[in-house]
Amino acid sequence: MQLIGRLADSPELTPTSTGRDVIRYALGVSSGPRGEDGNRATSWFRIASFVEGAQRELLLSLPKGTQMYVEAEAKMDTYQAQDGSNRTQLNLLQRSFEALARPQNRSEDSTTGAESETNAVEEPLSGVGAS
Template sequence: MSSFLARRALTVSARSFSTSASRSSFAKMTIIGRLADTPELQATSTGNEILKYAIGTNSGPRDNQKTSWFRVTSFIPEGPQRDFIASLDKGTLVYLEGDASMSVYQDAEGKTKSSLNIVQQKLEVLSPKKQQ
């Protein structure tokens, strides 16, 4: 093998591996859907405020569509960006990128339940709410 090809093979191989320190595992989600309701400001036990909202997505044929609901939390600090998100109307089409995690808990009847939690990293408005 020529020295050029050997260097080329090493360069390609080197690019496919990361030399940075390993990070703990994480999950990311990307969702395009409509707001289930106007985002709601909620106070935390530490006195901070967070935004909570849900996004709905539809799948399947029109006569048999299934809707999936995703609960989202936003930790954006007070300011124009948070005010803008809080003012969005129900039905607004949005693009969301967020960190996802699962939690398991017991409901009031003692049944084990699981919940998908999404923490907003990026939110973009794609179109205003549907016209009726």
């Protein structure tokens, strides 16, 4: 599965029951036409990663809103919930990623106190490669 979207929050490092660390993050992917409110529909994907070394440090340093390209292995798992019902969940295991752009800067207008986006072009994260 290939996704292009923005980080919902900074990736988090979590230990597993086997003692191996996993990085978990959510990616918001917009699609379809813009609605009356100017927004597009967004699908949210939870992704797990076991990258090591410099790739691990890079992924953990990315801030909320970073635009990313992710290649992941997709797998549907069925499990029984606490209420006894069967549930199905899409699990994504990251195979590679590339950070495409930093989040847009937001600044506050000192005269009105209103928050506004700067019109600066997003800077690519140079030197960032696929894992």
